[in-house]
Amino acid sequence: MAKHIAAKVMDIPPGERLSVEVQGRKIAIFNVAGEYFGLRDACPHMGGLLSEGVVIGLVEADRPGCYSYSRGGEIVRCPWHGWEFDLRTGKSRFDPNRWKTHSYDIEVGDVQQLEVETVDVTTEGEFVIVNL
Amino acid sequence: MPANQKLVIADCDIHPSPKSVEKEIFPFLEKRWRDHYQTYGMLLRQPYQAGPAYPKGQPDAARRDAYGPNGEKPGSDLEFMRKHHLDRYNIELGVLNPLKSGQGLQNPDFAAAYCKAINDWQIAEWTSKEARLKGSVCLPYEDAILSAKEIERRAGDPNFIQAFMLIRTSEPLGNRRYWPIFNACVEANLPLAVHAFGFGGTPVTGGGWPSYYTEDMVGHSQSAQSLVTSMVMEGVFERWPELKLIIVEAGFAWAPALSWRLDRIWAQNREELLHVKRPPSEYMADHIWYTTQPFEEPDRRGHLKDIFEWIGWEKLLFATDYPHWDFDDPTRIPLPRATDEQKQSFFIDNARSLYGV
Amino acid sequence: MPHPPIGAIDCDIHPAVPNLKALLPYLDDHWRDMVVQRGVHELDSISYPKNAPVTARPDWKPELGKAGQDLGRLQKEALDGFQTKFAICNCLYGVQLLYTEDMAYAFARAVNDWMVSEWLDKDERLRASIVVPPQNPDYAAAEIERMSNDRRFVQVLMLVMDEMPLGRRRYWPIYRAAERCGLPIGIHAGSAYRHPVTSVGWPTYYAEDSAAQSQAFQTTLTSLITEGVFAEFPDLKVVFLESGFAWLPSHLWRLGKFWRGLRMETPWVDRHPLEIAKDHLRLTIQPSDAPPKPEDLEKLINHFDSDEMLLFSSDYPHWHYEGTNAIPNGISEALTNKMCYDNPLKTYPRLKEAVT
DSSP states (O other): OOEEEEEEGGGSOTTOEEEEEETTEEEEEEEETTEEEEEESSOTTTOOOGGGSEEEEEEEEEETTEEEEEEEEEEEEOTTTOOEEETTTOBBSSSTTTSBOOEEEEEEEOTTTSOOOOOSOOOOSOEEEEEO | OOTTOOSOEEEEEEOOOOSOIIIIIGGGSOHHHHHHHHHHOOOBSSSOSSSOSSOOSSGGGBOGGGSOTTOOOTTOOHHHHIIIIIITTTEEEEEEOOSSSSTTBSSHHHHHHHHHHHHHHHIIIIITTOTTEEEEEEOOTTSHHHHHHHHHHHTTOTTEEEEEEESOOSSOTTSGGGHHHHHHHHHHTOOEEEESOOOOOSOSBTTBOOSOHHHHHHTHHHHHHHHHHHHHHTTHHHHOTTOOEEEESSOSTTHHHHHHHHHHHHHHTTTTTTTOOSOHHHHHHHHEEEEOOSOOOOSOHHHHHHHHHHHOGGGEEOOOOBTBTTOOOTTTSOOOSOOHHHHHIIIIIHHHHHHTO | OOOOOTTOEEEEEOOOOOOGGGGGGGSOHHHHHHHHHHTOOOOOOTTSOTTSGGGSOGGGOOSSSOTTOOHHHHIIIIIIHHTOSEEEEOOOOOGGGOSOHHHHHHHHHHHHHHHIIIIITTOTTEEEEEEOOTTSHHHHHHHHHHHHTSTTEEEEEEEEEOSSOTTSGGGHHHHHHHHHHTOOEEEEEEEOOSSOSBTTBOOSSHHHHHHHHHHHHHHHHHHHHHTTHHHHOTTOOEEEESOOSTTHHHHHHHHHHHHHHHGGGSTTOOSOHHHHHHHHEEEEOSSOOOOSSHHHHHHHHHHHTOSSSEEOOOOTTSOSSSTTOOSOTTOOHHHHHIIIIIHHHHHOGGGGSOOO
């Protein structure tokens, strides 16, 4: 896999997201409490931009009326039809096996220590790196 | 513009909104009604001042990305709508369907005044500035006489291409109390569009009020079916053979099954329905068009092809419902396999021919 | 339309309560006295006006009295006529329409006891649904428990339009009792008329009331699924009686589409409504809203994506077809057999039991 710089860490503070284009692919990078996740920035339904969706927690229920709420900030709803995607895996919540968006391997690092295939960015500070 | 979209299209359901009622609508309201609005607001047959008792799935029921660059409310900024929507999708004809237009207000005089103001506003802020957009004559439909007056007022005005109202009326639309509306539409040569929602005050189902917003939304399809049944069984299409009805945002895949059902029931109850001279399916085929948003999504597109063939490709009108959340992207809807002619018809020609533009 | 094969199971026939007087022996002293001295009127719902065409096919209508009230005629016309092995009796006398819940309960008990004495005891081909008062779901549950011991009762009967959509938790005691007793819920066309029969108000014509039933079945299915009735009662089956059935696939597409985006509102709905319906919902075939061309009906049946959902019914004595031609044109032989034998047996397991 080739590593590419997606963004500077300081561009995506906790709770925020950024849409970037890497090697022709639109990728939505989310910062969830300091962890970075990358999803293909296109809902598999009709292509809505996940980077513009609202991030929520996971709502489940064992029984009608008994709601459980967990994983705050780890689910994104597509801004169009509201499909929920797990930021960690890119899988939809309603049908994880059949409907999903690609999930990218993301790491944070200093570009000098990683072999990074991108060009002419300042090498100060930390970067969000995507593995393609 | 998406690369795969070369076709020029019509969007038969766009929802404009004023940025501010005081700034944009007040200029078209008499002082008496401005004062009334400030004192009482808009009192509909619904429990809350702010909105329905089924909170939506997204704020303003809007796409999250439809707010303007300076936070403008979805659908309120023409410049943003041009870039974000009209140019992007190569829309040559956009039909404006203003919601929150005073329709269904408990006070019929206020409803009439507000609808008139919304109609004036459409010209001032939208259709006079953008040739691709056409307005709808919003009707204070619970008062059919005042509605007819509003239609007459706008007849012949090229800013408007249809009359507009909501599906959940206080009585089924074919009921004779609404007949002056059909008369006026036909005389003005305007199709009548009926759009999901409404404030008739009747429960969302014939068996009472459901619990969830999901049910409210799915229920528009059932409300539309009851509306169509009424229009047919009351003989509205028999009386006004030139009347054209457009079902907006209430689905369409239900139409074939309804037509078969109504034919059976009509055939059995001819004595009660002497005024309904032809089978219901014929009236439906001749008089009713359907906008396709929210697009139907069976697992197999072949199944949807059956529906398209049963209804007829020429009766279906593409629409996006911009800027609402359940938006249909013209390049991504799972359209059944279609010839180029069928696509052309579906995306633009049906609308041009229906509206005569 | 073809005839059903021999030995089919008829999932919807209507023996008729001739009049209120016929139920008096089955009321206790208090209610009998009240009914008589108050002059309580007949409880015939406006859903089936006495002489409306649909209510009674002309050759099934007697000179005097109601179609379906005479045992001998029902045996000859429905049972022998269709050569059915079993027929499930759904009594439509309108006990669900009363506002007074105690009175409704008394009448429900009376109808069920009358069904036993006048019908089930007199022809071993007959089975029945337990009539319950939805006005008070706890009473309804008690009545289910009471009648369930008689294994000839194979279902619980409700009307499709009541005070609230039928998925609402208010009705759950009924579903709990039914599931516990291994009985499906049979939801029949009709209404308690608490509300206008459509979501857009009261119609003008009787034909519109008839037509409105299919919309009521649609909203009822939406309610049952979104409220999580099948999540809470995983062994419960529901049968839609006289719904027209052709509306089902397109309705599930719409419901499924909204569910995908609004799942968080009803998170107990854990799979596509179409999958839930395949497991839990069955529909009788008469009246049939089938398209006129057999090839179109074949296409419509494909939309169901299941051969397990349809159940044969004659809907005797309602008028939908001539002779015994109760199977719509375009249903394959394989599906006909499933509709007439396998699906009813699976839906009503009590039918497999020997009854002493």
